[in-house]
Amino acid sequence: MKSLLLAIAIVITAGFNIKAAAPGKVKVYLFIQTRCPCIYSHKETFGKLLKTYRNQVEFTAVFSDSKDSDKDIQELMRDLGWKMPYVRDTGHRLLMRLHPRVSTDVVLLDAGKVLYKGAIDDGPSNMGMVKHFYLQDALEACLQHLPVPVPSAPGKGCLL
């Protein structure tokens, strides 16, 4: 019976190879697609967040488009200059669970609870000038155990 359960677990997790997060660690999932250029609008902002919070937050890029190959994904991550793990969510488990709307949307979770969902920042709505650093503000609040100021903001990206 144990073997059977183990086999089922392996099959279920085969298409969803996510590393186990440290218990209680804050997580950020970033939904992107290799064929959608919109993420480049957040290259600087998100890149800074990766560096600033890498010890406190577990960042994961999520690719849910089955057309995204590992080669394309690695090329994109290299081009963005981001060092972060990624998962291929081809079974759409994370997509169905977290309901991001567009690629470039992020979801911030603390102990499994969604604290923020949506745009990284509002640069794409302001000709590139960022007026609201939504994710950064949410992370700061979360790490200080304060209420997240804005729980969601519409992102600009490719439909997921």
Add this chain to the structure above:
Amino acid sequence: MKRDKTSCWLIILAATLFTACYSNTDNKYAAGKGGKIVYGAPEAYITDEAIPPAAIAGPAAYAPAIPSLADGDTVAIRVDVLHKKISVSDEVSFWAWTFGDEVPGPVLRVRVGQTVKFTMANRSNLTAEVSPPMPHSIDFHAALVNPHDKYRSIAPGATLHFQWTANYPGVFMYHCGTPVILQHMIAGMTGMVIVEPAGGFPGTVNRELAIVQNEFYLKPMGDTAYQTDVAGARARQPMFVTFNGQYRRYMQSPIAVKAGERVRLYVLNAGANLTSAFHVVGVIFDKVWIDGNPRNEMQGMQTVLLGPSSGAILEFTVPEKGIYAFVDHSFASVEQGAIGLIEAK
């Protein structure tokens, strides 16, 4: 003494007549509506409405054709965004992002003083199975408006509406302004707007043609399909440089003219990166209006230099029967496709 007075009056009269004449000519090409520049326009708005069958409407046509002007002070123009398979040569096609049905997008033609009521639906959601639905926008270089408002990106399925008034005559570019702009432009999202002076362009011609030069940066994706190559675009290393969107277009099917005809070319270098040295072998441009504005006239030019997004109107008389090649005289571009033929019979 009397003779001196008469001479003086004659000089004043001549000067007055000359000034009046000159001013009259100059005013024909003046900017603005009735000579007054119209700044800004009402706020843009977005709707979620049914999409008509045709992707373009109004005074719009695909180059080399030039559409007729619409009458009236207000003109409605529609150009929808599509994700569409486009062939650049017999062997190379890719899923382009387009204004209308072709790359480059349609040539639009309006007159100084006309207010354009512009509509654009983002139809990228209709081809989701092959190309990710994404935001798009449009940036008209011919307009004087708040880009943050009018050139906003709209979501797949949405329809954008805004107005702008044509103030300056010329040959202008339009393109998608959604980040990453480079990628949207090399995916095909560029086109030409011709703004005529209120009284029309000076002189008469037998033939008018629109030529848009642009680069294609592509890389293989499987056996026959290609995709845009942003790294190639950053390195300014195009796979093709084309006139009106196709490799060596007009080589096997030259543009037909007649010997002795007067030809007016509306030329735009849509880029995205390279400068064009536009030249027609065997002719000299006797009139060149830089950026398409008759006030910027140059004469007797062999080659016209056009940076990315620059336009010009070039006129010449076809000297005699024969075949005339038009090229980007930066000859690497010729090797990459920027050559066409005009055949005079």
